[in-house]
Amino acid sequence: MDDKKIQKLIKRVVDVVVSLVVLIPLLPIWVLIAILIKVTSLGPVFFLQERPGLNKQIFKVYKFRTMKLGSDKMVKGLEVMKDDNRITTIGKFLRRSKIDEIPQVLNVLKGEMSLVGPRPERITSLADYDEEISKRLNMNPGMTGLAQVSGNIYLSLEERYKYDVYYVEHYSLLLDLKIIIRTVGVVLFGEGRYVDKCLVKINLGSAEVATTKEETISE
Template identity: 75%
Template sequence: MSGKKLQSYIKRIIDIAASLIVLLVFLPLWITVAILIKVTSKGPVLFLQDRPGLNKEIFKVYKFRTMKPGSEKMVKGQEVTTDDDRVTTIGKLLRRTKIDEIPQVLNVLKGEMSLVGPRPERIASLADYDDVISKRLNMSPGMTGLAQVSGNIYLSLEDRYKFDIYYVENFSVWLDIKIILRTVGVVLLGEDRYVNKYLIDINHGTKEVAATKEETVSK
């Protein structure tokens, strides 16, 4: 088994184990959130939408509904912010804490997604993909990703794609672990705290590598 295949195998084991833990341990939270969504606004508890996954295979992504019914139409490259008037009161909290993404552990268990990977975009976005951007479809989409811990909504669409492609081309279990740990910080502190604080400098390599070079020069 090659190194990449072994890491992919380990990645899948981590996906299953972590998703089962989230599913079982946080079940009371799931139920509480579902009740709050139902009693505070009209519409279903879950939001389901077709998204392209690995090799453009279409699947339905699961999320807790955070927007008012009829608010599905989105602008390409424009993220929904918490002050958007289409977002429900409880939806603002769910988006800020990323709790709205929790149901995607079901997608992970089904093998449609991974804990870490490029975020799944809307099918309409595929029309604008070129050969380079299409590389982000060479791995399963993730609940979190390199772009999401590097500024996310504060990044341009072009830069988000660059982070996704870097991840696909440089994937490792260790990189996944670092992204997951940074995701915890994003959830606790907010995405704005990580603006211009990239986990990976996609133009010059990792910050750790840059630091090593500086130390070598100083010696």
């Protein structure tokens, strides 16, 4: 078994262990969030939507619902703006803290997602994929990813794709660890804190993003 396969095996073990830790001991918090969602807005607790995963296999992604009913029609690349009036009161907190993404540990346990990887997009986005962008589908999508800790909403769709492809082509457990650590920072301080403070060095068209020394949107 080569080094990459060993690392991916370890990655899967970590995915399962961490997901169980998030799911079982924190179940009372899940219940509290569900109650808050139900009493503050009409609609279901969870938002489910089909997304393309590894090798374009379609699966349903789970999230806590953060938007009002009928708000699922959005513009690709700018699905939800920061102060979007379609976001519910509790939804603003859930999105800012990234708690709305927590139910995706169910997708991780099912093997449809990983803790770290390219974020799953809408199925309609596949129509615009070329051979290069399609590389982001060569690994399971993630709850967090390189683009998400490199500016995310402050990046163009094309820039996010470049980070995703870089991640797939340069995957390592060390890179996963750095992304997870940086994700904690994003949750605490916001995505804007890490614009131009990227973990890797890639060419984003006319501008090159420098490596830092730190070891670190749709519904």
